[in-house]
Amino acid sequence: MNEHMSRPVAAGRAGVAGLLGATVVSGLLFTPVFGLAALVIPLLVVALLGYGCYELCARRTALVPWRPILVLVTGLLGLIESVLFATTTGGLPTAATMGSLGRGLTRGWLLTLQSTLPARPDAEQVLFVPLAVLLAVALGLEILLRLRKPLPALLPSLAVAGLAQAYQALTGLTAMLAALAYLAPAGLLLWAGRAARPTTRSTRSTRPGAVRPPSWAGVVLALPTVIGVLAGAVALGGLDPASREPYRLADGHPAPPPPGGxxxxxxxxxxxxxxxxxxxxxxxxxxxxxxxxxxxxxxxxxxxxxxxxxxxxxxxxxxxxxxxxxxxxxxxxxxxxxxxxxxxxxxxxxxxxxxxxxxxxxxxxxxxxxxxxxxxxxxxxxxxxxxxxxxxxxxxxxxxxxxxxxxxxxxxxxxxxxxxxxxxxxxxxxxxxxxxxxxxxxxxxxxxxxxxxxxxxxxxxxxxxxxxxxxxxxxxxxxxxxxxxxxxxxxxxxxxxxxxxxxxxxxxxxxxxxxxxxxxxxxxxxxxxxxxxxxxxxxxxxxxxxxxxxxxxxxxxxxxxxPPQLPPGQQEEAGDASNGGGSHPWWAMTAAVPAALVCWLGGVPLAKAVRARRRRRRHGADGVLGAWAEARDRLCAHNVPYRIGMTPRDLAESAGSVLGERAREPMARLAGVLDIALWSGAAVSDGAVAGAWTEVRELRRGLATRPVPARLRAALEPRTLLPRPGRPTSP
Incomplete structure (x- = not known):
C-alpha cells in the first residue's frame, strides 16, 4: 500500500514542478523586452515559493483552502525582497515599497508599451512580468490540484506566453526553441498525471494532493493541442499577410509628450x-x-x-x-x-x-x-x-x-x-x-x-x-x-x-x-x-x-x-499602358437582356478582379504603370474627378479633397514611384513594382473605411472597365 501511495505523491510533485517550469518559461518569453538578467531571479523566486506552498499544504491539509492566498502573499513578499529591496528598511516593506508595488502593477505594463526595446529594467517597469507569472502560478496550481485537470492547468501560462508575444513576437529559430523549452515541462506535467494513476479507488479519493490523470486518448490529444496553441501564440505576432511588420501592442500606445507641450x-x-x-x-x-x-x-x-x-x-x-x-x-x-x-x-x-x-x-x-x-x-x-x-x-x-x-x-x-x-x-x-x-x-x-x-x-x-x-x-x-x-x-x-x-x-x-x-x-x-x-x-x-x-x-x-527622356524600348499599346488590362470581358456588358442584371452584379466585380490580377503580374515599368492604373480606376469608381492630362500628384490632391488623407497619401507616394519608372532611363526593379502595389493596398484600406453603400456602388461601377488612352504625365 505504501508503494502505491508513494508513486502518486512523487508523480504529483513532478506534475507541479512541470506546471511551474512551464509558467516560468512563459515569463522568460519577455526576454526580448527586458533582457534575461532582469527576469531570471524574480521568476525563479515566484516558482520556488509556489512549490514551497504546495509542499506545505500537502503536509498540513488544513491549509489547503488557504493555498492560493499563501501563494500570492509569499510571492509578493519574495518579489519585494528580490526586486524592490532598495525601497525596504532592513528588508521590511515601507510605504515607498507599497507605492512602487502598486505602480508596477498598474503602470509597468503601459510604460513598457511606450518604450523602445529592450526596455530599461527599472523595478517599477519590469515588475508586471513576475506579477503576471505569480497570478498564473496561483491559478494553475488550483486548476491542477482542485479540478485535477493537467491540460487546463496550462492555460494561465499560455496566456502569459501570448501576452509576451504581443509585446515582442519571437520568430524563426528563436520561436522554435522557445516552443521546445515550454513543451519540456508541459510534457512532464502530462506524464506525471499519467504516472500518478492510483491503483485503488480509496487512494484516488482520499489523497489531498493527488492529480486525476488523463486517459491515453486525452494524452494523445493533449500534446498536439499544447503544441498547436503555443505555436499559434508564438507565430501570431510574426504573421505577415500584407508585407507589414508584426503587430505589437506598442503600436497603439505612443508615449505622451512632455508636460507643457x-x-x-x-x-x-x-x-x-x-x-x-x-x-x-x-x-x-x-x-x-x-x-x-x-x-x-x-x-x-x-x-x-x-x-x-x-x-x-x-x-x-x-x-x-x-x-x-x-x-x-x-x-x-x-x-x-x-x-x-x-x-x-x-x-x-x-x-x-x-x-x-x-x-x-x-x-x-x-x-x-x-x-x-x-x-x-x-x-x-x-x-x-x-x-x-x-x-x-x-x-x-x-x-x-x-x-x-x-x-x-x-x-x-x-x-x-x-x-x-x-x-x-x-x-x-x-x-x-x-x-x-x-x-x-x-x-x-x-x-x-x-x-x-x-x-x-x-x-x-x-x-x-x-x-x-x-x-x-x-x-x-x-x-x-x-x-x-x-x-x-x-x-x-x-x-x-x-x-x-x-x-x-x-x-x-x-x-x-x-x-x-x-x-x-x-x-x-x-x-x-x-x-x-x-x-x-x-x-x-x-x-x-x-x-x-x-x-x-x-x-x-x-x-x-x-532633361528627362522617355525610357528606351517602352512602347505602349493604346489604352493598355494606363489600364494595364489588355482585352476586357465585354461579354459581361453585351449579354442578353434577361441576363443583364446577373452579369452586372457578378460580372463587373469579377472583371475588375481579373484585370487587377493581370496588372499585378506585370514586371518592370509596366508593373508600376499597372499599379497606377489600378489606383486611378478605383478612385474614379469612388467619384474622384479625373481628366486626361492630370499628373499623378494632381489626382492625389483630387483624391484628398474628396476622400481625405487616407486616399491622398498613398497616391502621393505612388506618384513618386511612377516618376522613377517613367523617367529614370534604367530598368525598374521588382522592389519598385512591389512598392507601387503596396501603395495600392494602402489606398484600398483607406477606401474600405467609406460607408457600405459607397463601396457597393464603386464595386458595381462598370465605366471604369472602359479603356483610358494616354500615359500619366510628369509633374
Missing amino acids: LTNPLDEIASRLADPGQEVFRYRSDADVGRWRLVVLDDFDGATWSADTRLQRMGTRLAAVPGSTVDSAEVRLRDSSGPWLPSQPNPVSVDGAAPLVDQSAGTLLSTAGGGETRYTLTWSAPEAEAGRLGAAEVDTRLAGGLGGLGAVPDEISQLAHDAVRGLRPTFQTALQLERFLGENYRVAVGDTLPTGNGWPQLRRFLTETKRGTSEQFAAAYVVLARIAGIPARLVVGYQGSTETEGGFHVVRNRDVLAWPEVAVAGVGWVPLDPTATAGRAERPQSGLDKAATQARHQLPPENQLL
Whole structure:
C-alpha cells in the first residue's frame, strides 16, 4: 500500500514542478523586452515559493483552502525582497515599497508599451512580468490540484506566453526553441498525471494532493493541442499577410509628450541669431560632429511646419545602422528651457538621462524640467560612397518625405520646375536644387533679419528679396523639392562648433541652423545645406555630410544636365499602358437582356478582379504603370474627378479633397514611384513594382473605411472597365 501511495505523491510533485517550469518559461518569453538578467531571479523566486506552498499544504491539509492566498502573499513578499529591496528598511516593506508595488502593477505594463526595446529594467517597469507569472502560478496550481485537470492547468501560462508575444513576437529559430523549452515541462506535467494513476479507488479519493490523470486518448490529444496553441501564440505576432511588420501592442500606445507641450525651434531661429553669443550647450567627443539636431518637421499646411512625432521612452539600446561606425559624445546643457535635446540621426543609447525618442527622426525630448542636463549620447554614423550617392534614386516610401504643401502659389510651381531644369526626381536633381538656391539667393546678415516660414514669407523670399536665414532657405528647399517630386523634410538644430573651452566644444546661438534632408534609396535621409553654398561657410563634416559634399563637387554644370527622356524600348499599346488590362470581358456588358442584371452584379466585380490580377503580374515599368492604373480606376469608381492630362500628384490632391488623407497619401507616394519608372532611363526593379502595389493596398484600406453603400456602388461601377488612352504625365 505504501508503494502505491508513494508513486502518486512523487508523480504529483513532478506534475507541479512541470506546471511551474512551464509558467516560468512563459515569463522568460519577455526576454526580448527586458533582457534575461532582469527576469531570471524574480521568476525563479515566484516558482520556488509556489512549490514551497504546495509542499506545505500537502503536509498540513488544513491549509489547503488557504493555498492560493499563501501563494500570492509569499510571492509578493519574495518579489519585494528580490526586486524592490532598495525601497525596504532592513528588508521590511515601507510605504515607498507599497507605492512602487502598486505602480508596477498598474503602470509597468503601459510604460513598457511606450518604450523602445529592450526596455530599461527599472523595478517599477519590469515588475508586471513576475506579477503576471505569480497570478498564473496561483491559478494553475488550483486548476491542477482542485479540478485535477493537467491540460487546463496550462492555460494561465499560455496566456502569459501570448501576452509576451504581443509585446515582442519571437520568430524563426528563436520561436522554435522557445516552443521546445515550454513543451519540456508541459510534457512532464502530462506524464506525471499519467504516472500518478492510483491503483485503488480509496487512494484516488482520499489523497489531498493527488492529480486525476488523463486517459491515453486525452494524452494523445493533449500534446498536439499544447503544441498547436503555443505555436499559434508564438507565430501570431510574426504573421505577415500584407508585407507589414508584426503587430505589437506598442503600436497603439505612443508615449505622451512632455508636460507643457512642444515648442517649434524653427520659429526661434531669428531670435537666437539676434543674441549670437549666448551659450546653448557644450559637448565633448572624439568624433567630428557636423550637426546636432533638435526637431524634424515633415508636415506643412501653408502657414506652419509641424512634426509628426511618434514618441517612445528610450530603452537601454537601439539597433545601430548595419555597417556604420559608432560614436559617442558627452553633452551638457546649462539650462534646458525646452524639451528638445541635442541628438543625432541614429541614436543608439543615452546614459545619464531617460528621454523620449522619435526613432524615425532621431530626435530626443527631455521629460525633466529646466535646469542643467548632462548625458552621454551614443549614435551610429552611416557612410556612403560619393559615386553611389550621386547616382542614387530618391526613396518615396520613407514616411514624411512627401508631406503637405498647403495651397502652392502659381508662380512657385513653375519656379520649382525651372530650378531643377525639368529633371526627374533623383539625388542629382536634389543637388541641382541646392545649387540653384545657393547661387541665386544669399544669407541675410545684420540686425534686421527676416522671419517666418509660411507661404507669404517663402513667396517673398523666392520671388522678391532673395535674402533670408537658414529658416527660409531650408523651408523653401523642402517645398520646392516636394513640388518636383523629391521627398524632403526640414530639420532644425545646430552646426558643430570649432570653439573649445575646457576640452568641450561650445555651441552658441549663432550656430543655430535649419537644413533640408532628402530621402535616398538604399541610404536613408541625407542632409543638404543650401546656405553653406550661399554663405561660402566652412563647417565640420562627418558621415553622410562628407559623401554629400563629394557628390556635390561631382555634379555636372547646369548646361550639361539633360532633361528627362522617355525610357528606351517602352512602347505602349493604346489604352493598355494606363489600364494595364489588355482585352476586357465585354461579354459581361453585351449579354442578353434577361441576363443583364446577373452579369452586372457578378460580372463587373469579377472583371475588375481579373484585370487587377493581370496588372499585378506585370514586371518592370509596366508593373508600376499597372499599379497606377489600378489606383486611378478605383478612385474614379469612388467619384474622384479625373481628366486626361492630370499628373499623378494632381489626382492625389483630387483624391484628398474628396476622400481625405487616407486616399491622398498613398497616391502621393505612388506618384513618386511612377516618376522613377517613367523617367529614370534604367530598368525598374521588382522592389519598385512591389512598392507601387503596396501603395495600392494602402489606398484600398483607406477606401474600405467609406460607408457600405459607397463601396457597393464603386464595386458595381462598370465605366471604369472602359479603356483610358494616354500615359500619366510628369509633374
